[in-house]
Amino acid sequence: MTQPPGFDDVTTSHLVCKLHKSLYGLKQAPRAWNDRFTKFLPLLGFQHTYSDSSLFVKTVDSGIVILLLYVDDIIITGNADAAMQQVISALTKEFDIKDLGDLHFFMGIQISRTAHGLCLSQSKYILDLLTKTEMLESKSCETPCLPYNRLLKDDGAPYTNPTLYRSVVGALQYLTFTRPDIAFSVNQVCQFMQQPMIAHFTAVKRILRYLKGTIHHGLTYSQGPLQLKAFSDADWAGDPNDRRSTTGMAVFLGNNPISWSSKKQLTVSRSSTEAEYRALSSTSAELDWIKQLLVFLQVPLTSPPVLFCDNLSTIALAFNPVQHQRTKHIEVDVHFVRERVAKKQLSLQFVSSKEQFADILTKGLSSPLFRTHCTNLMLRASNHVFAGG
Template identity: 50%
Template sequence: MDSEFQALLKNQTWSLCPPPSRQNIVRNKWVFKIKRRPNGSIERYKTRLVAKGFDQQDGIDFHETFSLVIKPPTVRMVLALAVQFNWPIHQFDVSNAFLHGILEEDVYMTQPKGFEDVQFPHHVCKLHKSIYGLKQAPRAWFHRLSMTLFNHGFAPSQVDPSLFLYHKDTMHAFLLVYVDDIIVTTNDSTFVPQLLQFLQQDFAMKNLGSLSYFLGIEALRDHNSLHLRQAKYILDFLNRVKLAGVKPYRAPCVSGSKLSRLDGEPLADPTEYRHTVGALQYVTLTRSDIAYSVNQLCQHLQSPTEVHWTAAKRVLRYLKHTIDFGLFYAPGSITVNAYCDSDWVGDPDDRRSTCGNGVFLGQNLISWSAKKQPVVSKSNTEAEYRCLALVTAKVYWLRMLLCELTISLASPPVIWCDNISAIQLASNPIFHARSKHIEVDYHFVREKVNNQDIVIRHLPTSLQLADIFTKGHTADRFCFLRAKQFVCYPPSSLRGGVRSNSSQISTSDDDRDKDKE
């Protein structure tokens, strides 16, 4: 607490003044947290002085509060390119990041409990810089960091403003910002120390070395590959919900099953269900294999039933079986291939279709989604075409991102679809008169095809990788599709000296070997 208080004073976060009349006074409290390493050991004890932001009044204590965070596909794209070109990936740590933001509003706060000024015990703190808990604190911090990076020659990306780009002659550097977590990769090893020295002039920042653990994601890397997993997060959550000892499953859902709001009796207290589904949503950052199951669970957050809770526990049983699995990135060709599929009228309640897609850079899975369409499709072709329009927009966005990263593609991105009618609709104008109800999607996809921004090709349903995002499968079929996405156990080259979390939860070696096959 004393260290935190001294840091606040050194940062000139506030100045004491008499309480102003007719001015809102924000309260505060001390918050304590234990920060742990990926293996569960204690790294350090943290204390924060946090303002009670609910005391703030809109238009008086704050105005704009929105703050940008990096998009997950952008993070994966940059990491995949770093692996492709064998660039080092560094992680920066900022001490008391939010305290560096400069406030534009007049905000007054009570003195911290236990550290009141003995000469002016009734004075209040007029805040000059942001503090944790204030509604505008993330926005003020991001603005301060953005201005500092701009002065060093960085420019924000137009497609993702939380990505900062540095291009000078043949030297390139990419910097990712997620609140106070910063990742830097560059083709010039001398640039990182120079950047760190420049940032240390304004912030208490240090280099944590090569990327190993960020946002609850464990990164294992050797000279030519990278494995991203959330084993510790999954293990901690299984212990929290007391399911660490349950029987594991090889697939997250039953083949052909669809959840309905009419199935089962409503849960007396849906709180645990909602917490579980929220945690599973976070796991999908590195686990595309559970995207469809989590999407099904998310549709019943308002009124979950016992059947829905059983389905959620099945996903947890599957994660127990594959706790060390994650995304595997390796060098390959710089080509973009996307797969899209739709499960027509699959929802048993409103008959809307589920759309799934996955986008690869070479063999590396960059982006994916499993989402129910907002309207009812009148035909399978319409459902597939709407899905095609969605993945076309995503591919176009990723292509613009690659252009900003100065990465050129030798050939246009290819979208693989297993519906011949949807492919013909994208290239044959005679279908237009019979497809007025999807006119916007029609013109959008047609324009990209005519401009040769994308190429649409057919593949059989048996090889459609996006099929995993639209429906449940048998365990063998599911493991086949999962392997094609390179969601797997870390290879032996990345396991040296790293304790596997699976040792804490027993998993059948026979099942694991069968899944790898």
């Protein structure tokens, strides 16, 4: 470290200080603190899962204690109050930490409690983003993108400030943690980071205008049955630039969405069945990961997960033991899903396109259908008012 102001030696100004340990404020300090913290937790009886290296669980006679760690921010919860207080006391003795009480704000996410459950939103984050982009006084719109519209790679003139474009789009990516309604729109604008056009930035501003009208919207979570279900969908050859398909998936625990994704597939699919099957395989892998996580959290699942798909050919392919010539190039995905269906670890069911919750994650929709799927994803306005910085 260079000699700090006020402590520098003029006669040895060319020398630097050798650090015997990391100091707060330096780049390596959070990582060093995190490493020490994670080594201390096993001494308190915590275990971590390979499904999520930042999640720790301690089992006691009266229940469990769950600790979630992100660098130096900690969430502690569980159903054993006495054990939780013991953990907090032990951590306070070992580290210089502050107990902030009930959870209200974590990593830019606001958490509010209602009579029906929890509401997660990022209202303050949206306000800061709108202020940064000077869109706070803009006119709002009903959807984050035009219905069934796709962006072209070379559409118009290049945007003159690509740094601003990348900064705003990067900020929008973090916002999808509590706003699955903008996941597809953000996925579209993320594909033009290298050379954005004016039309692409116009699409970004439409997302911001939509957020302007839905600042206080967030996810609502309430008690319900512990049934794991998922919706899988694909927009076959929807990207006009390379004709790749878009995978959309939404995973629910009961009526509560716990995982979602809108992602362009890595290869071109030769048919809608193939595109849907690739989406089915990706969703199955996500369900496997969530099942492992729930087992670690001691959440019992009384029945296998249900995976809904709106393509009958794809469902038939998952049940058919015959390997057809036309599907041999996707045989890994075929066997991955078929094996779970055969072992009754996964239940496939047909759902109509109108009730396909993942449809909002694969394409732009008209306003009435878009609002319907927002309701399906438990998105609604929150009365939470955040105070402070």
